[in-house]
Structure formats: C-alpha cells, structure tokens
Amino acid sequence: MYTAPFQYRRAASVKEAEDMFSHSPDARYLAGGQTLIPTMKQRLAAPADLIDIARIGDLSFIRREASALVIGAATPHATVAASAEVESAIPALAVLAGEIGDPAVRHKGTIGGSIANNDPAADYPAAVLGLGASVKTTRRTIPADAFFKGLFETALEAGEIITEVSFPLPRRAGYAKFPNPASRYAMAGVFVADFGNAVRVAVTGAGPCVFRMTEMETALARQFAPEAIAGIAVSPDDLNGDLFGSAEYRANLVSVLAKRAVSAAML
Amino acid sequence: MAALSLTVNGQSVNADVEDRTLLVHFLRDHLHLTGTHVGCDTSQCGSCVVHVNGRAMKSCTLFAVQVDGDNIETIESLAKDGALHPVQAAFQEHHGLQCGFCTPGMIMTAVDMLARHEQLDDATIRRELEGNICRCTGYLNIIKAIRSVAEAR
Numbered sequence: 001m002y003t004a005p006f007q008y009r010r011a012a013s014v015k016e017a018e019d020m021f022s023h024s025p026d027a028r029y030l031a032g033g034q035t036l037i038p039t040m041k042q043r044l045a046a047p048a049d050l051i052d053i054a055r056i057g058d059l060s061f062i063r064r065e066a067s068a069l070v071i072g073a074a075t076p077h078a079t080v081a082a083s084a085e086v087e088s089a090i091p092a093l094a095v096l097a098g099e100i101g102d103p104a105v106r107h108k109g110t111i112g113g114s115i116a117n118n119d120p121a122a123d124y125p126a127a128v129l130g131l132g133a134s135v136k137t138t139r140r141t142i143p144a145d146a147f148f149k150g151l152f153e154t155a156l157e158a159g160e161i162i163t164e165v166s167f168p169l170p171r172r173a174g175y176a177k178f179p180n181p182a183s184r185y186a187m188a189g190v191f192v193a194d195f196g197n198a199v200r201v202a203v204t205g206a207g208p209c210v211f212r213m214t215e216m217e218t219a220l221a222r223q224f225a226p227e228a229i230a231g232i233a234v235s236p237d238d239l240n241g242d243l244f245g246s247a248e249y250r251a252n253l254v255s256v257l258a259k260r261a262v263s264a265a266m267l
Numbered sequence: 268m269a270a271l272s273l274t275v276n277g278q279s280v281n282a283d284v285e286d287r288t289l290l291v292h293f294l295r296d297h298l299h300l301t302g303t304h305v306g307c308d309t310s311q312c313g314s315c316v317v318h319v320n321g322r323a324m325k326s327c328t329l330f331a332v333q334v335d336g337d338n339i340e341t342i343e344s345l346a347k348d349g350a351l352h353p354v355q356a357a358f359q360e361h362h363g364l365q366c367g368f369c370t371p372g373m374i375m376t377a378v379d380m381l382a383r384h385e386q387l388d389d390a391t392i393r394r395e396l397e398g399n400i401c402r403c404t405g406y407l408n409i410i411k412a413i414r415s416v417a418e419a420r
Contacts, residue, residue, distance in 0.1 A: 002308075008269060008286040008332045030333075037328045038310055050286070052333060078322070082383075102398025103380065104313065107322040108329070182311060184397060 003037075004046035010055055014138050014161050017053050021159040024049040029161065031074060031113030034105050054110060059163060064089055067169055073112025073162040081106060090131070092173040092265065096123050096191070099177055101184050112162040115147070118154050118209065120240070121185035123177065125210035130191030130202035131173065134166045151208040171196050174264030176257040177205075180244055187245055188253040192216075192261040194224050201258060206239050206250040216258055224266070226259035269332045275300070276344035284331050291315045293331035294341060302342035302371045306400070313399030314372040316379075317341050323379035325398070342371035345378070353416050354378050363412035365403035373399050377413045387417040 008030075011017035021027045028047035030036060031054050039045045053059070059074035062085050069089040071080060080086055081098035100106055100114070100123050114124040115135065128135065128144045135142045138161045147155050156162070170193040177189035186205030190213075193200045199220040201213040219228045234254045236247035245253070271282050275298060282297055294300045294317070306314035308327055315327040318340040345352035351359065354377050364370040373396070380387065380395040387395075392410050401409065 002289070003287045005285070005287055008330065010332075010335075033330075033333065034310065034328060037330070041308070050330075054333075101310075102313070103376065103395055104316055104323045104325045104398050105310065105328075107319075108324050 002043075003040040004043060006040075006047055006050050008050050008052065010052040013056060014053070014059070014163060017051050017056070017161060018138060018159055020049070020051045024051075027051055029053050029116075031116070032076065032109035033113070034101065034109040035113070035117050035119060053161060054113075059112070061164075062086060065166075069093070069167045069169060071111055071165050071167070073164055074110050075112075077101070077106035077109050077111070077114075078103065080111065089169055090167060090173055092175045092191070092193075093127050093131075093167065095264075096127050096175040096177075096189075099123060099175075099179070099184075111165060115165070116154060116156060116162055118148055118152050119185070120151055120208050120210070121180070121183075121187070121205040123175075123186060123189055123204060126175065126186075126189050126191035126202045126204040127167070128165060128202075129210050129212060130175075130200050131167045131170060131193050132200055133168070135162055136164045136166065137162050145212075148210050153209070168195070170194055172265040174261040174266075176260035176264060178253050178257060188250050188257055190254060190257040190261045192220065192258065192265055194220070194265060197221075199224065201261075203254050203258075206254050208238070208240065213254070213258065220262065224262065226262045229255075229258055229262070269335070271331060271335050273335055274338045276340055286330065286332050288331045289327055290317070290329040290331045290334060290339075291326035294326060294339075300341050300343050304368060304371055306368065306372070311398070311400065312369065312372070313376060314369045316372040316375040316399070318375060318379060321382070323376050340375075342375055345374065352378070353419070354381070354413070357412040357416045358409070361408050361412040361415060363405065363409045365401075365405045369399060369401045369403075373401065373409055377409075377416070381413070381416060381420075384417070387414060389414065392417075 027049040059072045061072040063070045077097045077100045086094045173193040178187045188206040189204045201216045204210045234251040236251040239247040241247040304314040306312035310328045
C-alpha cells in the first residue's frame with residue numbers, strides 16, 4: 001500500500017458530491033486522478049475522504065454553441081482530442097488535448113481535473129487563458145483571467161466543483177509545446193488565439209503559473225505573423241529553472257514557441 | 268474496505284479490498300494475474316497498461332475502487348485456446364521483446380492503438396508509444412511488429 005488510508009465515495013451528482021464534501025473534515029475530489037493519485041502515492045497528499053466526481057454522467061460532454069465551444073469538466077483528454085466538434089470549432093484545442101501526457105493518461109485524465117489542479121506545466125491552462133474561456137462551477141462563472149492564481153492555486157473555494165469550460169471561438173488559434181521528454185509536461189507551451197479585434201497569448205510551463213504575454217498580444221493584433229514578435233525579448237526573471245532547463249533557456253523557448261504557435265494558427 | 272464487483276477477462280469478480288488498493292495490485296496480488304507488471308510506479312513506463320472498458324489505462328494510477336462495475340482486460344485475456352493473439356504473434360515473429368518486462372504493457376497499448384487507428388504509419392506508432400518505456404531499447408522491432416499487424420488487416 002502506497003497511499004495513506006482513505007475512504008472512497010462515488011458521487012452520482014454534483015449536489016451529492018458537495019454534500020459529501022461538506023460533511024467531511026478532510027476531503028478531496030477525485031476526477032481522472034492522473035496527477036492526484038501519483039501525488040497520494042508519494043504521500044504529498046493524504047485526504048481522509050476521496051470523492052470520485054469522474055462518474056457524474058452529465059459532466060462529460062462537448063457542445064457547440066453559437067459563439068462558444070463548451071466542454072464538460074469530466075470529459076477525458078482523448079475524447080477532446082478525437083472530437084470532430086472540437087476539430088471544426090477550435091482545432092488547436094484538439095491538438096493541445098492530444099499532446100497531454102500519453103494515450104493511457106489521456107483516456108483517464110479530465111479537463112476539469114487539469115485546470116482545478118493548475119500544475120504550472122500542464123497544457124490546458126494555456127488554452128483556457130489563451131482563449132479567454134469561462135470556467136463554470138457549482139457556484140458561479142469565473143473568467144480565465146481571474147481563475148489561475150499561482151502555483152497549484154486557483155480561484156476555486158473549498159468544495160466548489162468545476163462543471164464546464166466555455167471557450168469563445170477564435171478566428172484562428174495555435175499551440176506549440178516543448179515537452180519534457182520523460183514526463184511530457186510542458187517545459188514551455190504557448191497558446192495564441194486571434195479573435196480579429198484582439199489577440200491573446202498564454203504561456204504555460206515556463207513560470208510558476210500560466211501567464212499572458214501582453215507585449216506579444218499588442219504586436220500580433222497589429223500584424224498576425226511570426227516576424228511581428230521576433231524582436232520581443234522575453235525576460236528570464238521569475239521563470240522556472242531546473243535540471244531540465246535554466247530560466248534563460250525557457251525564456252528563449254517562449255519566444256521560439258510563440259512564433260511556432262502563430263505559424264500553426266496561420267495554416 | 269470496499270466491496271467490488273467487476274468483470275476481469277470475461278469473468279465476474281467479487282472481492283473486498285482496502286479502498287487504497289491500486290488496480291495493478293488488485294490484479295496481481297488478489298487475482299494472481301501477474302502478467303500486468305509494475306515498472307516505474309510513477310505513470311511513466313506503461314508496463315502496467317490494461318484496458319478499462321476497452322481503453323488503455325495505467326493500472327498503477329487507478330484505485331481498484333474506481334473501476335468497480337467496469338470491464339477490465341489484461342494481457343492474460345489475449346491468447347485464446349492456446350493460440351497467440353495476432354499482436355503477440357507479431358511480437359514473437361519480429362523479435363519485439365528482449366527481456367520481456369515491458370511486453371505486456373507494450374502489447375496492451377498496441378492492441379488499443381490498432382483499435383483506434385485504421386491505418387498506422389511509423390510516426391503514429393512512435394507517438395502512440397510515448398507512454399511505454401523499453402529499458403532494453405528494443406523499440407525498432409516493437410514498431411515493426413505493430414506495423415506488421417496494421418498492414419496485415
């Protein structure tokens with residue numbers, strides 16, 4: 001046995017899950033578990049109650065609306081990557097989902113779990129922030145710009161559950177990622193979205209939390225082309241440095257990947 | 268403790284396990300299906316890959332209670348009446364294994380990728396094998412084996 005003992009409960013609805021949560025002194029929600037279970041195996045997390053919300057049927061869906069693509073929180077990455085709806089609405093989002101982890105991880109991991117965890121090197125936060133998505137929860141709707149607060153930290157309150165993510169439809173978008181060769185997490189990843197009147201650029205993997213590159217956004221709004229951002233220097237200050245790459249290396253990656261993401265969006 | 272009721276390799280299984288039992292340990296230690304291996308234990312190597320409701324997943328990164336009610340297939344389900352599954356036969360034919368430790372996970376991953384792709388080129392096979400590590404580095408023959416099955420259908 002690797003993890004500390006816990007009691008597992010499977011919720012049939014978000015209401016039941018919130019009830020279970022409020023009656024436990026120390027509960028965690030379990031979605032796909034592809035990050036939480038390894039964390040529990042290392043005993044970096046040891047909740048007394050584990051409430052499985054991945055089986056709540058009405059949390060797994062993909063729906064095209066007039067001006068948005070809405071994805072249910074418990075939808076696995078593989079489903080998003082293979083979805084014809086996603087492919088036609090926001091192809092860059094299908095590309096991103098298909099590059100998370102590996103096929104087995106994509107079969108189990110979910111979009112809601114990924115953004116609720118807010119790993120600094122996860123892929124989905126780049127798309128959520130880059131597309132300016134809205135995160136709908138059991139209590140409210142949170143805009144992406146207010147959702148990601150810091151390292152593994154989000155605006156979610158205790159017990160609050162993400163139910164769906166609504167992505168506005170861009171004119172075009174692109175994602176470029178440099179994966180760590182072992183973990184497949186992003187050493188750096190850049191999501192670029194062109195909405196015609198505005199451009200958004202979001203960077204994951206490089207810093208302690210996903211962030212926007214406003215200088216690139218302004219330049220790309222004037223001219224949507226890789227050369228428009230070629231001269232923009234990315235500061236290594238506050239970027240991550242580890243055995244896989246220094247902060248300076250990641251700063252250069254952000255610049256290179258931003259150009260690649262723009263090129264991908266222009267295809 | 269949790270009372271589980273699930274299907275493993277076509278057989279109904281009922282068992283009482285601790286909630287924290289990982290699926291791979293349930294298969295190996297409770298059901299004695301030791302074909303599914305524990306390699307890295309950190310979701311990276313893929314030697315623990317099994318199919319849950321027909322989809323490849325890493326059994327070291329699932330609790331057994333999460334698959335209560337589900338249909339599990341392990342490497343032991345592939346050969347029928349003493350005859351190897353086509354993917355197993357291809358691994359034998361193309362020398363797709365050396366020490367053999369990663370082989371059960373490689374084969375379960377290969378069966379899953381063959382089911383999801385009508386056609387498989389080498390680039391796709393390599394990408395699909397990203398979650399499986401062979402410490403003997405015998406990848407070329409593994410790719411050759413999987414490609415041969417894709418081409419023979």
